[in-house]
């Protein structure tokens with residue numbers, strides 16, 4: 071330790087002697103002691119200081135017992151931290167490698183399989199060996215996909231030619247019948263993926279209630295009706311997994327997306343209740359809430375008067391690759407995850423702000439609404 075300066079009191083016996091010292095952990099620290107050499111205080115971090123009387127030259131900082139010991143400890147911290155991080159990474163990689171493929175030979179139903187995320191889920195679950203039942207409104211597109219996937223027995227993994235059931239999710243009677251058709255395909259369903267959905271763009275003042283209802287029918291009542299058509303057979307078998315593709319907008323409501331955000335909030339609530347109610351039957355429920363995905367969702371969105379929005383929003387165009395999201399859906403099934411948020415850091419933080427600091431969240435959303443309003447007027 072290097073003593074930089076020493077302040078000796080005049081003839082005041084009650085005064086302290088102060089040393090200014092330099093050491094690796096706290097340069098310029100102070101050591102204060104009485105004239106008898108007793109240490110009173112020190113601003114040195116990690117150091118134990120001893121002070122001794124030193125003949126006529128007065129007091130000197132004598133020893134720093136802990137320094138070497140602490141330096142040894144702190145110099146050992148780097149490798150310790152690195153080692154721990156390395157072990158955690160290894161554990162994470164091993165866990166992912168050890169994930170059981172629960173999908174092989176399972177009956178997996180995917181709604182909205184004709185495009186976007188649903189189509190990529192179909193490809194990934196098919197490759198994982200699922201017996202797929204593809205659902206949607208457009209039979210031509212579903213048959214095209216089924217032909218692309220086909221059946222293969224390459225020695226490595228058995229894959230199956232997908233079956234097809236077409237129906238409109240906003241037609242409740244048709245959904246109930248479709249549920250029966252789906253169950254007839256293989257006699258049961260192992261995994262139901264409620265993926266189909268539509269988005270919406272518009273201001274609440276300009277939006278017909280019929281549009282609010284239409285979005286709610288497709289995004290909420292449709293999946294609810296299909297789930298309830300298939301649920302009794304799952305409960306009877308004490309086996310089954312229901313996955314629902316919600317959205318980050320099921321956690322936070324963004325201005326000019328009222329119908330969509332409301333339908334996804336309702337979805338989150340319904341499936342959270344379902345998860346709790348069917349756990350004792352051994353059933354799994356997963357809600358997946360992605361941020362923007364690069365699909366045609368915004369192009370297919372409806373506006374306040376019910377017409378098609380028809381625009382590929384920049385946020386959607388620069389969103390996540392649907393293949394990556396589909397892979398996360400497969401992992402969620404294999405790992406039996408309950409609730410998955412697939413969003414970047416900013417939207418994820420927004421979810422916590424909504425809960426922990428709602429006043430700030432409301433301010434941010436009001437400013438976002440003003441900005442969008444200005445852009446519309448320009």
Ligand SMILES: NC(=O)c1ccc[n+]([C@@H]2O[C@H](COP(=O)([O-])OP(=O)(O)OC[C@H]3O[C@@H](n4cnc5c(N)ncnc54)[C@H](OP(=O)(O)O)[C@@H]3O)[C@@H](O)[C@H]2O)c1
Nearest residue numbers: 182184185186187207238239266267317362363365366367
């Ligand atoms: N893209 C995103 O940024 C994003 C972000 C978060 C969550 N999501 C959610 O991801 C899911 C998939 O959407 P996507 O992004 O893949 O959009 P997409 O490409 O527009 O696909 C939507 C799918 O839903 C089907 N569908 C729509 N209305 C239907 C109805 N009434 N009955 C039956 N099927 C219907 C469509 O089938 P048709 O061929 O019959 O039209 C289509 O296959 C949706 O639930 C969406 O809310 C998307």
